Amino acid sequence: MRLDVVLRVGSKLILPFMLLFALYVQFHGEYGPGGGFQAGVISAGMMILYALVFGVAKAKLIVPQRLVEFMVPLGVLIYAGTGVLTMLLGQNFLDYGVLDPSPMHGRERGIFWVEVGVHVTVASTMLAIFYAFVERGR
Amino acid sequence: MSALESQLPILQVIVPLVGAVLVALMRGGRSAWAVALVITWTMPVISILLMRKVLATGPISYHLGGWAPPIGIEYRVDLLAAFVLVLVSVVGAALMPFARRSVASEIDGDKQVWFYTMYLLCLAGLLGITITADAFNLFVFLEISSLATYVLIALGRDRRALLAAYQYLIMGTIGATFYVIGVGLLYLVTGSLNIYDIASRLADPAMQNPRPVMAALAFIVVGISLKLALFPLHVWLPGAYAHAPSFASAFLAGTATKVAIYVLIRFAFSVFGVAISFETLPLTEVLVVLSLAAMFIASIIAVFETNLKRMLAYSSLGQVGYITLGIALANTQGLTGGIVHLLNHALMKTALFMALGAIAYRLGSVKLDAIAGIGRRMPWTMAVFVLGGMALVGVPGTAGFVSKWYLAIGAVEKGWWPLVFAILISSLIAVVYVGRVVEVAWFREPSPAVEKCTDPPLSMLIPMLVLTAATIYFGIDTEASAGMALKAAETLLGGLK
Numbered sequence: 001m002r003l004d005v006v007l008r009v010g011s012k013l014i015l016p017f018m019l020l021f022a023l024y025v026q027f028h029g030e031y032g033p034g035g036g037f038q039a040g041v042i043s044a045g046m047m048i049l050y051a052l053v054f055g056v057a058k059a060k061l062i063v064p065q066r067l068v069e070f071m072v073p074l075g076v077l078i079y080a081g082t083g084v085l086t087m088l089l090g091q092n093f094l095d096y097g098v099l100d101p102s103p104m105h106g107r108e109r110g111i112f113w114v115e116v117g118v119h120v121t122v123a124s125t126m127l128a129i130f131y132a133f134v135e136r137g138r
Numbered sequence: 139m140s141a142l143e144s145q146l147p148i149l150q151v152i153v154p155l156v157g158a159v160l161v162a163l164m165r166g167g168r169s170a171w172a173v174a175l176v177i178t179w180t181m182p183v184i185s186i187l188l189m190r191k192v193l194a195t196g197p198i199s200y201h202l203g204g205w206a207p208p209i210g211i212e213y214r215v216d217l218l219a220a221f222v223l224v225l226v227s228v229v230g231a232a233l234m235p236f237a238r239r240s241v242a243s244e245i246d247g248d249k250q251v252w253f254y255t256m257y258l259l260c261l262a263g264l265l266g267i268t269i270t271a272d273a274f275n276l277f278v279f280l281e282i283s284s285l286a287t288y289v290l291i292a293l294g295r296d297r298r299a300l301l302a303a304y305q306y307l308i309m310g311t312i313g314a315t316f317y318v319i320g321v322g323l324l325y326l327v328t329g330s331l332n333i334y335d336i337a338s339r340l341a342d343p344a345m346q347n348p349r350p351v352m353a354a355l356a357f358i359v360v361g362i363s364l365k366l367a368l369f370p371l372h373v374w375l376p377g378a379y380a381h382a383p384s385f386a387s388a389f390l391a392g393t394a395t396k397v398a399i400y401v402l403i404r405f406a407f408s409v410f411g412v413a414i415s416f417e418t419l420p421l422t423e424v425l426v427v428l429s430l431a432a433m434f435i436a437s438i439i440a441v442f443e444t445n446l447k448r449m450l451a452y453s454s455l456g457q458v459g460y461i462t463l464g465i466a467l468a469n470t471q472g473l474t475g476g477i478v479h480l481l482n483h484a485l486m487k488t489a490l491f492m493a494l495g496a497i498a499y500r501l502g503s504v505k506l507d508a509i510a511g512i513g514r515r516m517p518w519t520m521a522v523f524v525l526g527g528m529a530l531v532g533v534p535g536t537a538g539f540v541s542k543w544y545l546a547i548g549a550v551e552k553g554w555w556p557l558v559f560a561i562l563i564s565s566l567i568a569v570v571y572v573g574r575v576v577e578v579a580w581f582r583e584p585s586p587a588v589e590k591c592t593d594p595p596l597s598m599l600i601p602m603l604v605l606t607a608a609t610i611y612f613g614i615d616t617e618a619s620a621g622m623a624l625k626a627a628e629t630l631l632g633g634l635k
Contacts, residue, residue: 073162073255080156090141093148095204 004053011053018046026119030108036115040122047123048130056134065131068124075121082113143191147200147213150184150223151266151279153177158258167242167250174254175234178261181227185265189220199271207271208335214271218477218626222268222400225481229392229488229605230261236601237385239594240495244295244383253293257389260286264397271333273321273409276401277314280365284310287394290386291378302377309364309374316361323354324409337409351410355419358405366398368462369432372455379451384495387447391454392488396480399461403477406465407630416468425466426557432459433564440571446494446504449571450487453530456564457483463557464545470627472548477623479541482529482612486537489605490526493519496594496602501587506575511584513576515591520579522602527572529609532565537612540620 022042029035051059083094090098096110097103142149157177164170191198192215200213215223237254245253263283270276288310292303325331327350328339339345360371367375375395379387406415415421436455443449461483464476494504496519501508513520529536542561549557593599612619 070163073159076159077156080152080159084152084156087145087148092200092204093145093152093202097204 008053011049015046015050018049019043022046026115029115030111036118037122039115040119041126043119044123044126044130047127051130051134056131060131063127068128068131071120071124072128073121075117075119075124078117078120079114080117082110082117086110143187144200146184146188146191147198147215147269148202150181150188150227150269151213151262153180153184154258154262154265158255158262161251161258162255164251167245167247167254168238170251170254171234171238171241174237174258177258178227178231178234181261181265182224182231185220185223185227188215189224191215192217192220208330208332211275212271212332212334213269214334215269216626217622217629218400218403219268221477221622221626222397222480223265225396225484226261226264226268226393229484230389232601232605233385233389233392233488233492234601235597236388236492236495239598240385240499241383243499244385245293249293253290253383256286256289256293257386259283260290260389260394264393267397268400272331273324273333273336274318274331276333277318277321280314280317280401283394283397284314284365287386287390290390291382293386294381294383296381298377299381302374302381306374306378309371313361313364313371316357316364318361320354320357320361323350323357327351327354333404333409337411340410340414351414352419355405355410355415355421359402359421362398362402362405363428366395366402366462367455367458369428369436369455369459372432372436375455376448376451379454379491380445380448384447384491384498387451388488388491388495391450391491392484395454395458396484399458399465399476399480402462403465403473403630407473412468412631422466422468425462429459429463429466430557430560432456433463433560434567437564437567437571441567441574443571444506446497446506446509446575447491449506449575450490450494453568453571454483454487456568457487457530459564460541460545460561463561464541464548467545467548467552467554468631469548469551470624470631471544471551473627473630474620474624475541475544475546475548477626478544478616478620481619481623482537482541482609485605485612486526486529486609489522489602489609490530492598492602492605493523493526496598497591499594499598500591506578508585508587509575510578510582510588511580512588512591513580515584515588516593518593518599519602522606523579524572524576525606526609527568527575529613531568531572535610535613537609537619539613540616544620544623 022039025034025042026036026039047059047063086095086098087093096107098106099109100106154177157173161170161173164173197214197216202211241250241253260283263279263286266279267276270279288303288307291306292300324336327348328336330336330339340351364371379391406421433456436452440449440452443452461476461479464472464479497509498504529538532538532542546558546561
């Protein structure tokens with residue numbers, strides 16, 4: 001057993017709560033501080049902590065390089081797709097009001113998907129930068 | 139159809155933006171190129187439809203998210219914006235067939251996908267800058283296009299490309315920061331970010347000459363001048379154009395600086411208005427001096443440059459000088475000359491850079507001494523180069539002559555006849571640097587390496603020939619170019635104060 005047992009057990013305890021907190025920040029964005037960007041950073045932070053403690057090889061088993069490179073554009077696509085959807089429904093770009101019979105709920109729904117897109121792109125971009133830096137040392 | 143028509147302004151920006159994402163999801167350079175080709179070829183369709191609509195019914199306003207300006211972001215297409223949109227989208231589309239072989243020969247396979255992604259992002263950014271009527275949204279698009287540009291340059295073949303990209307990154311960031319400081323000051327004074335709302339609030343007599351407005355103008359002009367490479371702020375440009383991949387050089391030379399100049403025109407005339415820009419502040423004097431410096435010093439440096447891409451980059455600086463001279467004159471003829479030179483210079487310089495790209499594709503070098511005798515081996519390519527060079531000089535019958543003609547009339551109208559001689563003499567310097575290439579390319583014996591060269595494949599040759607033909611066409615029939623520029627200039631000088 002290696003000497004970093006405290007670190008590994010400790011981080012294993014923290015990791016699920018980090019993800020949970022990321023999701024809290026994500027879905028609580030309308031009511032308090034937070035939103036897709038912060039949540040994306042926190043969930044990427046979780047993966048980075050995992051990679052620091054258990055090694056990049058193991059981290060890449062969970063989130064492979066290809067998945068990261070796929071998620072960066074995917075997030076933008078979700079964001080822009082929301083806007084295009086509102087256009088297909090006959091309104092201007094990003095006019096979320098049409099997404100629900102009640103315009104207020106429509107806007108809530110629209111901003112929800114936009115924030116999901118932001119989360120995906122921010123998290124994967126953070127991770128891509130982290131992977132790029134780690135790869136350099138090899 | 140009409141539903142689609144009302145969405146045209148946003149489609150102009152969203153299609154390349156989503157296209158960039160789709161390209162990023164592709165595997166392999168070929169499929170990425172194919173998607174990028176489809177996307178870029180829809181751009182001129184949209185911009186020409188917009189232009190027709192503007193000509194028929196006047197400026198178009200589009201409210202993003204359904205929020206009315208000045209609270210929401212507004213996209214607004216007037217004649218000048220439509221003119222620049224057509225310019226950028228046509229150059230972007232015309233280059234695409236050229237791209238496949240040129241990019242494949244200069245960029246590693248796994249990076250080609252990212253290259254096309256960045257190209258479409260850059261295109262989206264440039265079109266966004268042109269179409270938006272929101273000063274802060276403009277900054278966002280400025281950053282999108284700039285960040286994409288840094289990557290495009292850094293993907294150049296040799297390692298100096300990294301340094302050039304880094305230098306541009308620093309300069310470009312300073313420029314963008316200055317711009318944002320200027321916009322911040324404007325927001326402080328007027329409480330608005332919508333360009334036309336700011337303009338109407340600045341026109342209020344109570345608003346005459348507050349100091350922050352002067353500072354805002356100064357910051358914005360300096361920041362944008364960095365982007366458009368006005369003479370003393372140009373140091374990033376030669377390196378960036380010289381070391382970028384051939385395709386990127388051709389695209390940036392044709393569009394990036396032009397869009398920055400558009401922003402300068404927009405702020406000087408539409409936002410601040412002639413009264414503040416040219417009467418309260420001495421923008422005319424400053425721009426005339428700097429333009430003349432650019433026309434002469436940059437052109438003279440071009441004469442002594444042995445790397446042809448670098449030579450054309452310096453020539454671009456000189457040509458930017460003509461455009462800013464037209465802006466500085468601030469009368470209808472001068473401004474028309476400046477605006478029409480945006481188009482003319484974009485066409486000729488893109489064709490010239492493509493010719494160099496073709497030489498790089500066949501020969502692998504664009505040094506002056508390496509291309510000796512190449513005129514006999516690659517006659518079509520060099521014909522494009524010679525015709526483009528003649529347009530740079532401003533030989534009658536080419537587009538370059540038309541712009542210089544308007545500039546000269548503008549100078550005479552203002553009573554500044556020495557400027558006419560300055561325009562003439564600086565054109566003669568262009569004769570020297572173009573003539574030097576012609577002499578080496580046609581009148582020297584080819585080296586063994588040059589002996590093996592032939593004209594590039596048609597996919598590369600046709601785009602060059604099309605743009606060159608356009609250069610000649612706009613030298614003879616000026617209705618679509620100078621006619622449009624004249625209308626735009628009249629609107630800028632007359633409509634909004």
